[in-house]
Amino acid sequence: MALPVSTGKINSVSVIIDDVLWNGEVGDVLRKKLAAPVDGLQEEEPLFTLNQYSPKIFNSNVRLARNIVVISKAAHPEFKHVMDKYAVPQNIFYISGHNWNEIIETIELHSPTLTGSINYSEIIENQKATAKALFNDQKIRQKFNITVQIPEDFSYALLKHKFAWLKKDIPSGNSSLLIYQVPLSSFKKGSIVDNVIRIRDSIGKKYIHGMLDKSSMQTEESYYPYISKTRIDDKPAFEMRGTWELQNNFMNGPFLNYVIKDSPNRRYIIVEGFVYNPSSTKRDMIFELESIIKSTQFLKPKKNEAKIRNKAI
Known part of the structure; x- marks a missing residue:
């Protein structure tokens, strides 16, 4: 018999835990790890939205949730990850210990695995939803020799030789996606952060302008960006999260920038998303x-196809 489809909003986690533990130190540690502020946002928003339930009702529809963390007391400390037990797709994490301290220690020890696994599965779930109605990325394939799974509600705001700006409007603002490339030589001596800021600010000055005063988008200096190493389509990349602003303007918001090293073509592909949504x-x-952005894949060059030119945009 096939399992039912799991339920729950994106980035939501059901926590099965006794009220006493939830309202004490164990709950505090869970909230610290699972509801930690998302890097790069001006106002604090939790990594995951937590919904607490008593163990007494775990045999109801609660167990159909896509992400579940079960906290309990046991003879020995344990961390166990079970997939697709009651529904599909589903992550259930069992965390136990003999007392409060053992449970807390187990949470602390395994929190990177816990948060990383949930984030990864939520990315996959979001990509599956996007794949049902995709934007035609043929021009992106032709310009950059990559493919990106973009929802169909995005459209081109600007398209240049080696630059693409896609935008999605919503009632309270908009989301934007930038794709461009620069030669490997564009990164000079100095920190990665300084190089990424210099390049993205030059792109903002050239292409991203305010409507009234012709001001351009730049990295906000008062918020130092977060940067980390990652991989996109198995290529080395840097992820930067920070805040953008329009010069001499009140418009600002968060951005997410990925610099992907494409050594065979002697270039960096840069894919960035930024948001303007002041009221929400x-x-x-x-x-x-x-x-x-994490759906980005590099296409294999066709036979006899000339190598991609790496001119600065």
Whole structure:
């Protein structure tokens, strides 16, 4: 018999835990790890939305949730990850210990695996939803020799030789996706952060302008960006999260920038998402952009095809 489809909003986690533990130190540690502020947002928004339930009702529809964390007391500390037990897709994490301290230690020890596994599966889930109605990325394939799974509600705002700006409007603002390339030689001596900021600010000055005062988008200096190493389509990349602003303007918001090293073609492909949504939360909008960018795949060059030119844009 096939399992039912799991339920739950993107980035939501059901926590099965006794009220006493939830309202004490164990709950505090869980919230610290699972509801930590998302890097790069001006206002604090939690990594995951937590919903607490008593163990007494775990045999109801609660167990159909896509992400479940079960906290309990046991003779020995344990961390166990079970997939697709009651529904598909599903992650259930069992965390136990003999007392509060053992449970807390187990959470602390395995929190990177816990948060990383949930984030990864939520990215996959979002990409599956996007794949049902995709934007035609043929021009992106032709310009950059890559493919990106972009939702159909995005459209081109600007298209140049080696630059693409796609945008999705919503009632309270918009989401944007930038794709461009620069030669490997564009990165000079100095920190990765300084290089990425210099390049993205030059792109903002050239292409991303305010409507009234002709100001351009730049990296906001008062918020130092977060940067980390990652991989996109098995290529080395840097992820940067920070805040953008329009010069001499009140418009600003979060951005997510990926610099992907494409050594065979002696270039960096840079894919960036940024959000303008002043009257509402931004976590899920940035997460959608993250899932889009992480779908990037490099196409194999066709036979007898000339190598991609690496001119500065």
